[in-house]
Amino acid sequence: MTSKTQEFVQSRRNLLKTSAAAVWGSLLLSGLSPMLQAKEAPKISPKGSLPIRLMNNENPLGMSQNTKQAILDNLNNASEYLGYDKNSARTHLAENIGKNLDFKIDNVILGNGSSEVIQAAVYAFVNQARLAKKSVQIIVGDPTFEYAELYGKPTGASIIKVPVNSKMQLDIPAMQKKAQNFKGISIVYICNPNNPTGTIASAQQIENWVNASSKDILFIFDEAYAEYAGADFKSGLKYIKEGRKNILVTRTFSKIYGLAGLRIGYGIADPQVIKDLQNFIGLDNINYLAAYAGLAALADKAFAQKSIQTNEKSKKVVYDGFKELKIKYIPTYANFVFYEIKGDLKVYIDQMKSEQILVGRPFPPLLTYNRVSLGTPEEMQTFIGVLKKFRSQGKI
Amino acid sequence: MTSKTQEFVQSRRNLLKTSAAAVWGSLLLSGLSPMLQAKEAPKISPKGSLPIRLMNNENPLGMSQNTKQAILDNLNNASEYLGYDKNSARTHLAENIGKNLDFKIDNVILGNGSSEVIQAAVYAFVNQARLAKKSVQIIVGDPTFEYAELYGKPTGASIIKVPVNSKMQLDIPAMQKKAQNFKGISIVYICNPNNPTGTIASAQQIENWVNASSKDILFIFDEAYAEYAGADFKSGLKYIKEGRKNILVTRTFSKIYGLAGLRIGYGIADPQVIKDLQNFIGLDNINYLAAYAGLAALADKAFAQKSIQTNEKSKKVVYDGFKELKIKYIPTYANFVFYEIKGDLKVYIDQMKSEQILVGRPFPPLLTYNRVSLGTPEEMQTFIGVLKKFRSQGKI
Numbered sequence: 001m002t003s004k005t006q007e008f009v010q011s012r013r014n015l016l017k018t019s020a021a022a023v024w025g026s027l028l029l030s031g032l033s034p035m036l037q038a039k040e041a042p043k044i045s046p047k048g049s050l051p052i053r054l055m056n057n058e059n060p061l062g063m064s065q066n067t068k069q070a071i072l073d074n075l076n077n078a079s080e081y082l083g084y085d086k087n088s089a090r091t092h093l094a095e096n097i098g099k100n101l102d103f104k105i106d107n108v109i110l111g112n113g114s115s116e117v118i119q120a121a122v123y124a125f126v127n128q129a130r131l132a133k134k135s136v137q138i139i140v141g142d143p144t145f146e147y148a149e150l151y152g153k154p155t156g157a158s159i160i161k162v163p164v165n166s167k168m169q170l171d172i173p174a175m176q177k178k179a180q181n182f183k184g185i186s187i188v189y190i191c192n193p194n195n196p197t198g199t200i201a202s203a204q205q206i207e208n209w210v211n212a213s214s215k216d217i218l219f220i221f222d223e224a225y226a227e228y229a230g231a232d233f234k235s236g237l238k239y240i241k242e243g244r245k246n247i248l249v250t251r252t253f254s255k256i257y258g259l260a261g262l263r264i265g266y267g268i269a270d271p272q273v274i275k276d277l278q279n280f281i282g283l284d285n286i287n288y289l290a291a292y293a294g295l296a297a298l299a300d301k302a303f304a305q306k307s308i309q310t311n312e313k314s315k316k317v318v319y320d321g322f323k324e325l326k327i328k329y330i331p332t333y334a335n336f337v338f339y340e341i342k343g344d345l346k347v348y349i350d351q352m353k354s355e356q357i358l359v360g361r362p363f364p365p366l367l368t369y370n371r372v373s374l375g376t377p378e379e380m381q382t383f384i385g386v387l388k389k390f391r392s393q394g395k396i
Numbered sequence: 397m398t399s400k401t402q403e404f405v406q407s408r409r410n411l412l413k414t415s416a417a418a419v420w421g422s423l424l425l426s427g428l429s430p431m432l433q434a435k436e437a438p439k440i441s442p443k444g445s446l447p448i449r450l451m452n453n454e455n456p457l458g459m460s461q462n463t464k465q466a467i468l469d470n471l472n473n474a475s476e477y478l479g480y481d482k483n484s485a486r487t488h489l490a491e492n493i494g495k496n497l498d499f500k501i502d503n504v505i506l507g508n509g510s511s512e513v514i515q516a517a518v519y520a521f522v523n524q525a526r527l528a529k530k531s532v533q534i535i536v537g538d539p540t541f542e543y544a545e546l547y548g549k550p551t552g553a554s555i556i557k558v559p560v561n562s563k564m565q566l567d568i569p570a571m572q573k574k575a576q577n578f579k580g581i582s583i584v585y586i587c588n589p590n591n592p593t594g595t596i597a598s599a600q601q602i603e604n605w606v607n608a609s610s611k612d613i614l615f616i617f618d619e620a621y622a623e624y625a626g627a628d629f630k631s632g633l634k635y636i637k638e639g640r641k642n643i644l645v646t647r648t649f650s651k652i653y654g655l656a657g658l659r660i661g662y663g664i665a666d667p668q669v670i671k672d673l674q675n676f677i678g679l680d681n682i683n684y685l686a687a688y689a690g691l692a693a694l695a696d697k698a699f700a701q702k703s704i705q706t707n708e709k710s711k712k713v714v715y716d717g718f719k720e721l722k723i724k725y726i727p728t729y730a731n732f733v734f735y736e737i738k739g740d741l742k743v744y745i746d747q748m749k750s751e752q753i754l755v756g757r758p759f760p761p762l763l764t765y766n767r768v769s770l771g772t773p774e775e776m777q778t779f780i781g782v783l784k785k786f787r788s789q790g791k792i
Contacts, residue, residue, distance in 0.1 A: 053476065062475040071471060071685075078467075078657040079458040080449065081650075112508050112659075116678050123519065124550075130526065131552050147679055154520075154675035156527050254477075261474040261684025263508075279550035282512050283543055287683045288657025289467075 051356040052379045057195070057225075057336050059258030060375040061310060063293070064303035067259065070296035071289045078288045089291035096298050097266050101237060106271040109278060112285045114224060114250040114265025115147050118189075120281035121248050121267070122151040125187045125218045127280070129157075134216075135184030141170040143196055143363040145222060148189035157187070163365070168197040168330045168338065172205035179217050191222040192236070193229050196363045196371040198332030203234035210239050213246060221249045224265075225334035227256040227304065228311055233333055237268060245270045248277070253290075255335060256307050257297035262290040311335050314374040321384030325391055336360070336373045341396060345370060351395060355386045447752040448775045453591070453621075453732050455654030456771040457706060459689070460699035463655065466692035467685045474684045485687035492694050493662050497633060502667040505674060508681045510620060510646040510661025511543050514585075516677035517644050517663070518547040521583045521614045523676070525553075530612075531580030537566040539592055539759040541618060544585035553583070559761070564593040564726045564734065568601035575613050587618040588632070589625050592759045592767040594728030599630035606635050609642060617645045620661075621730035623652040623700065624707055629729055633664060641666045644673070649686075651731060652703050653693035658686040707731050710770040717780030721787055732756070732769045737792060741766060747791060751782045 053060075074089075082090050094108045111117035122138065129136035138152040142161040149159050160178050165171040170190060179186040193200050210219065221236030239247045248269045254260035264286070267277060297303070318337055322329045329339035341348050345362050348370065352359045360371030374380065390396045449456075470485075478486050490504045507513035518534065525532035534548040538557035545555050556574050561567040566586060575582040589596050606615065617632030635643045644665045650656035660682070663673060693699070714733055718725045725735035737744050741758050744766065748755045756767030770776065786792045 056477050056479075058476055062472065068471060071467075071474075075464060075467060076458065079654040080454055081452050081656045083452075112678055112683075113680055115680055119678055127551060150679060155523060258475040260477045263680065263683050282508055282515055282678070283546060284509055284511055284659065287508075287659050287686065289685060290683065 051353070051358050052375055052382060053358050054373040054375050054379070054383060055358040055360050056260070057255060057334070057373045058260050059255060059307055059335075060314075060373075060379060061258055061303075061307055063258040063262075064297060064300045066296045066300045066303070067257070067293045070292040074289060074292045080288065081284060082286055082288045082291055089288075089295060090286055093264075093286075093291050093294045093298070094266075096295060098268075100298060101268060103237075103240070103268055104271075106274060107240065107268050109267045109269070109274050109281060110286050111250075111265045111267065112282060112287075113254060113263040114222065114252040114267070116263075116281060116285060117248070117250045117265055117267035117277065118147050118220060118222065119151045120277045121218075121220050121250075122148060122157075122187065123155065123280040124276045125185065126152065126155045126157050128276070129185040132185075135182070136187065137178075137182055137184065138187045138189060139175050139178050140189045141175070141191065141194060143366055144170070144189070145191045145195040145224075148187070148220065148222075152187070164194070164197055164199070167199065168194075169199040170194055170201040172201055172209060176205075176209045176212075184216070186217050187220065188217060189220045189222065190236070191224075193223075193225045193233065193333040195225070195334065196336065196360060196369075197338045197366075198330055198334045198336055198371075200229060200233050200333045206234070206236075210236075210244065210247070215246055217246060219247050221247065223249055224252045224255055226251060228308060228335050229333040240268055240270060243270070245272060248273060253294050253297055256304050257294075257300075258303075258307070259290065259293055259297060262293050263287060264290045264294045310376060311374050313377045314380045317377050317380040317384060318372070318374065321380075321387060325384075325387060325396075327387070327396075330369075332374075336371050338366075338369050338371050340368055341370045342368065343396065348396065351390065352386065355389075357383055357386060447749070447754050448771055448778060449754050450769040450771050450775070450779060451754040451756050452656070453651060453730070453769045454656050455651060455703055455731075456710075456769075456775060457654055457699075457703055459654040459658075460693060460696045462692045462696045462699070463653070463689045466688040470685060470688045476684065477680060478682055478684045478687055485684075485691060486682055489660075489682075489687050489690045489694070490662075492691060494664075496694060497664060499633075499636070499664055500667075502670060503636065503664050505663045505665070505670050505677060506682050507646075507661045507663065508678060508683075509650060509659040510618065510648040510663070512659075512677060512681060513644070513646045513661055513663035513673065514543050514616060514618065515547045516673045517614075517616050517646075518544060518553075518583065519551070519676040520672045521581065522548065522551045522553050524672070525581040528581075531578070532583065533574075533578055533580065534583045534585060535571050535574050536585045537571070537587065537590060539762055540566070540585070541587045541591040541620075544583070544616065544618075548583070560590070560593055560595070563595065564590075565595040566590055566597040568597055568605060572601075572605045572608075580612070582613050583616065584613060585616045585618065586632070587620075589619075589621045589629065589729040591621070591730065592732065592756060592765075593734045593762075594726055594730045594732055594767075596625060596629050596729045602630070602632075606640065606643070611642055613642060615643050617643070619645055620648045620651055622647060624704060624731050625729040636664055636666060639666070641669060644669060649690050649693055652700050653690075653696075654699075654703070655686065655689055655693060658689050659683060660686045660690045706772060707770050709773045710776045713773050713776040713780060714768070714770065717776075717783060721780075721783060721792075723783070723792075726765075728770075732767050734762075734765050734767050736764055737766045738764065739792065744792065747786065748782065751785075753779055753782060 095105045098105050098108045126136050137158040137160050139160045142163045162175045236249045250267045252265040491501045494501050494504045522532050533554040533556050535556045538559045558571045632645045646663045648661040
């Protein structure tokens with residue numbers, strides 16, 4: 001039994017030992033929560049420990065205590081629509097997101113995850129091109145996060161995939177050339193830091209392109225991992241502050257705030273761009289509980305800080321292990337690491353699964369690499385331990 | 397102080413009396429939920445009692461106890477993506493929705509509310525028309541639920557509004573004529589029962605049209621209120637069972653199951669239609685907690701039955717009151733009633749608000765009518781009481 005498995009079994013045992021019925025009984029019958037009276041003692045299950053989830057770039061700390069509390073505080077009203085009232089949690093969340101980044105509420109759009117904002121942007125920009133009877137193409141890195149492509153393709157827009165450069169960075173000059181050679185509207189999807197390679201794009205190259213860009217080029221900067229990226233990373237937000245109207249930056253509560261399952265993300269752009277996007281984003285798109293969770297998460301600077309520190313510690317565990325094993329890896333600016341695996345990638349992924357570790361799926365065309373999300377330092381020690389075992393068994 | 401206000405104050409008092417800290421302390425430190433240890437005693441707020449919400453057609457019972465329990469059971473894992481695995485709650489929910497209506501999982505699409513399914517259908521059908529270089533129009537009732545129009549208009553599709561008939565029903569023959577006279581694709585949005593009028597459309601007229609329809613006519617039957625409608629109502633589901641490929645039926649967990657804030661709805665259609673819609677619906681669109689809540693809600697037949705019974709009781713309170721006051725109303729097949737208000741509608745809505753009752757907004761062009769959602773029987777007695785007061789004051 002691994003130490004991880006022991007932990008898991010121990011936690012289950014504690015669960016069984018608890019005399020939950022008596023405790024809940026007194027709580028619930030006390031009048032605190034008349035809507036929540038259970039026939040049996042309710043239980044709040046602990047976060048599962050196995051398998052170790054290193055495949056989705058989730059936050060290994062889960063969500064913060066304050067965030068859970070916000071959900072409990074609002075559970076009894078979640079049968080109501082969140083609404084768009086100026087006193088609603090929806091409005092407060094958009095306001096606070098804006099304040100946090102020094103923008104106004106009319107620079108902010110909320111999405112059912114940042115993926116919905118990307119979706120709305122693709123539809124809005126493709127639609128603008130169509131109504132103006134112009135051709136439209138979507139330029140993406142290869143490999144990169146695939147949602148811009150997945151949303152764009154069914155619209156009939158051309159998808160232009162530009163391979164990452166030898167440093168595994170988005171090849172901005174090559175992407176720029178694709179736009180220059182096209183008569184029509186180019187939607188440029190820049191995932192920065194890039195998923196799955198973990199690299200940041202050259203800030204200077206981006207600046208050159210943005211400064212040279214006409215209104216026929218629409219940039220979507222997907223900055224889902226920005227909070228992990230450190231001082232070398234330059235956000236696209238500065239171009240919006242400069243007043244540019246062809247820039248959208250998307251960010252998410254799924255990573256640093258640990259709310260992946262709750263689906264909260266947002267976009268920042270010029271107010272006119274936000275209005276265009278509002279036409280293509282879902283009405284009533286924000287979950288009632290998620291809005292309150294988002295408000296609590298945004299206010300909890302200590303948790304965000306802890307997430308970053310945990311990520312740094314885990315990164316060191318993984319880097320040290322890779323160095324010891326002479327495994328090539330790409331230094332990361334996010335909460336995952338892209339590293340080289342010799343041999344059959346699918347076999348490797350399955351072998352990891354047999355060890356109760358879920359790692360990233362294949363990201364073609366880079367099929368000699370795997371993406372591992374950064375879990376807790378302890379989880380990453382387990383991961384490195386398994387890699388060492390695989391090495392001793394000649395599997396890697 | 398009204399009896400409603402007294403109830404509210406009483407409930408707040410109970411809240412203050414509770415020694416929650418001690419109870420939660422023992423619960424949380426017992427090892428039941430290591431991820432949920434609070435610095436302070438957490439509280440679960442009761443559902444607010446005032447103002448009385450009769451403006452959004454929400455379920456006045458809130459959500460069921462089983463549903464809340466499902467949320468608590470899964471809260472500690474809501475930092476994870478729900479995913480699309482065959483063992484995921486997402487897959488189970490789609491399966492169970494299908495089983496419940498005698499369909500297979502490939503007949504089902506899940507949405508972030510049924511509104512997202514309507515959105516995806518509008519985009520998919522408009523896009524099909526565009527790629528085939530055909531014109532496209534969206535035919536809707538007037539008044540009706542506006543989301544098909546709101547999603548369709550920005551795409552450039554023509555919106556054709558067809559007034560309801562003298563019985564406040566969708567005028568199906570008039571809508572059919574609009575489609576017949578159009579060279580191109582017609583998307584027909586049929587909200588049945590219709591919001592805000594509460595009427596059902598003629599089943600015979602719909603059948604005639606569907607049987608005569610070509611593949612250039614795409615029907616969206618929005619059946620958000622189907623569960624309240626009773627035996628006279630005929631669902632569009634039968635046309636999908638017959639194998640028709642130009643039919644989509646949408647339904648929701650927001651009404652009968654009381655999950656409006658959680659955003660869960662679905663569409664039923666031929667598997668090929670479902671595939672087309674999957675291309676235009678959000679990826680990762682379902683909230684983790686909502687999926688588990690949906691599963692619990694679907695299994696809780698007793699709660700759904702209670703919702704219907706409560707609605708029937710409230711309907712009787714309102715009908716009796718309207719009759720006594722000689723207020724004209726449209727017999728409803730849903731959880732709201734459309735009734736005549738003489739005088740300025742906005743003034744009336746504000747006067748109701750002053751009495752702590754929120755009623756429906758104006759629905760042009762029918763500005764001599766108001767929509768009141770059916771709350772609990774007690775809430776509707778309060779509503780009728782206020783109407784009587786208004787009558788005695790000469791306000792209505």
